[in-house]
Amino acid sequence: MTLSAAPDNGAELRASYLALTRRRRIYSGLFLLLFIVLFATGFRVAEERNAGDFLAGLHRIFDFPAAMISEAVEKAQNLPGHMIDVLPALVETLNIAAVSTLLGTLMGGFLALLATRGLAPWPRLIGVFRRVSDILRAVPEIVIALVLIFVLGAGPVPAAIAIALHTAGAMGKLFSEVNENVDLKPLEGLSSVGARWGQRMALGVIPQVAPNYFSYALLRFEINIRASAILGFVGAGGIGYELKNAMTFGQGKFDEAAAIFIVLFVTIVVFDQLSSLVRNRLVNGG
C-alpha cells in the first residue's frame, strides 16, 4: 500500500489514492459477490440433498424440544432419578476425556520436543515428527474409534485411544509453537554441566513452558468432554450412548433424554467455567 515513487504534487497524489481505493473497493466487492454466490449455491445444493427442506422444517425446529419439555414437565418427579441413573455414564464420559487429555498431552509434549528446532535430539527427523502430528491431528476421532470398536469391542477404551491420538496431534503442534519461544540459556547451562537430553528437557524446558502446556491441556479437556459425548453416540459408551438409547425409544422416554440433556449441559458449562477460572488465575498469577 506504499507508493513506490512520491508524486510531485497534490493532484497526482489524490488521483492515485482514489484509483487505489477504487481498485480495492472493486476487489472487495467482487470477493463479497463471489462469497454470496458460493454460499447461496452451496446452500441450495445442501438443501436438495437433504431429506427435508429448510422452510418446511423451520417451524418444526421447536416441535421436538417442545414435546420433550412437555413430557419432562409431566414426569418431573422422574427427572432426579434419571439424572442419578446416568451419573455412572457421565463419570465414564469424563474419564474418557480425562485419560485421553492426559495421555494425549504427554504424547503431544514428546512430539513437540522432538519437532522443535533447537530442542530436538535428532534435528534431521524434525520434519518426520511434524508430519506425524499433522496426520494424527487430521484423522477425525470417529475414524479411529469405529475401527477400534471393531477390534476391541464397544466400550470406553476405543474412544479414549481415539481422542488421545487426536489430542496428541493437536498438542504436538500447539506445544511446538510454545517451545519456539523458550529461552535457550538454561539449556546451555545444563549442557555445560553435562546433562543428557532428557535432563535438559525436564529441567531446562519444561519449567518454562509448563504453565502454557497446562492451560492448553485444560482447554483441550473441555473440548474432549464434548468429543467423548459425541463418540458415545456412535457406540463408544458413556453418556452419549445412554442418550442414543433414550432417543431411539422415542416418545415416552423423552423424560430420560431431557434428563441427559440437562446433565450434559450442566457438566459442559461447569467445566467450561472451571477451566477458564483456572486458566485466568494461571495467566494473571504467573
Next chain:
Amino acid sequence: MADIALQTAMLDRFRWKRLRALGLPLLVLGYLAYITVAFDIAGLAQRARIENAAILLGDAISYKVHVTRDNRRGGTEVSIEGSRRMVFTEELRPDWVQLDGDQAEIALPMGHSVSYDGPVVTYHHPGYGDIVLTLGDGIEMSLPTETVPEWINASNSRVSLTTEAGRLSMTRSRTEVFRYFPGWELFFFDLDSPFHAMSWGEVFASFVSGPRIEPAVPNLLLALDDFWTNDIWRHGVVVWALGETILMAFLGTFGAAVISLPLAFVAAKNFSPSKPARFLMRRIFDFVRGVDALIFTIILSRAFGPGPMTGALAILTTDTGSFGKMFSEALENVDQKQIEGIRSTGASSVQRYRFGVIPQVMPVLLSQVLYLFESNTRSATIIGAIVGGGIGLLLTQAIQTTMDWEKVTYYIILIVLMVIAMDALSGWLRKKLIKGDTGR
C-alpha cells in the same frame, strides 16, 4: 539470624518442590490405576478380537476371489469377494480356474490345487497329501493321516481348510475356495468396463490411437466415465460425499460468522445499546455454547431429516455461540481513537462502524473464522455420521458391513487428505488476507 531464616525458607521451598515433583507423577499413576479398573482393561484382553484386526489389516491391502459351487442347485461361479455385482463372465474368468460343467480345476499358489467333481471335492496339498471331501447327508472327509491337522476345522455339517495358499470351505449349501491377491480389486474399472481386461499400456494406447470402443465418445472420456461410475468403488459418489462434508463445514462456519457479527456488537461492552440487552445476549451465547453440538444435531435432524443441510445447520448453531463470544471480545479490544477520528469528520454511525471498527477487527475475526473452518471440516465428518450425510456416512456404512475394509482404508486416506488440504487452504488464506494488516 536472617541467614538461618532464609536457609530454612529455602529448604522448605526445596522440600515442597521435591514433594510436588514426586506427588504429581504419583497422582497421575494413581489415576491411571483407577482407570485400569474402571475401564476394565483386564477384561479387554478377553473381549478384544485380535483375529478381527488380522481380518481388517489383511482385507485392507488384499482381496480374495471366490470360486463358489451351489451345492443345492449345482453350477459354479467365480466372483470377487463373493459379491453378486462382481461375478466374472466366461471371457473374463481368470485362467487359474477351469470350469467344465459340474467339474472345476482351481490352481492355488505354491503347488496347491482344488478340484470339484460335483459333490466330491479334492484338495491337493503338496506337503500333506490329498484331502477328499464328499457331500452326502453330511460331509465325509478322508485324510492321508490318522489325526486331523489343526488347519482343518471339521464337523459333520461344515468343513473349513485354511492353508498359506488359500481357503476352502464346504457346507451343505455351498463349496467355496478363496484365493487371495494383493491390492484393491477393480479400483479403476469394474467388470462391466471394456477397459477392465486391458493392461495399463493397452489402455493408454487406446486413448491415443485405438479404435473407438463406443463410436460416440472418445476412449479417454469413456474411461473417465467408467472410472467415475465404477460400480464397486463409486468414485463419483465418494467425491460428492467429500464435497458435501466440506460444504457442511463451509455453510456452517461462514453462516455462523455472518449471523454472530451483528449479535456480537450487542454483546460487546463498548457498543452495546443497553446493559440488559448485553447481558441477555451474553447468556444466549453461553447457552448455545454450552448445549453441545451433539444435542443440536439431534434436535435439528428431527426437524429437517437426515442430510447435509441438517449438518450445516448444526455446525452453524454451535458456532454462533463460539463466534459470538470471540467476536464480542475482539470488539471490546477495539482502539477508540480511530473511531473518534472518524467521528471528527462528521461520519454517521454506520460509517463509523464501517471505517473505524470493521478494519480493526477484520483480521482477527477472519483468522478465527478460517481456523474454525478447518476444524469444522473434521467435525463435519463426525456430524455427517450422525445426520447421515457426507463422507462420515459412507465411512460408518463401510465399517458396519465389517468386510469392506479396503473401502474404509480408502475413505480414511481421503478424509486425512481432505483435512490436510483444508488446513493448508485455511493457513494460506489467513496469510493472504491478513498479511500486512497486523504487521506480522
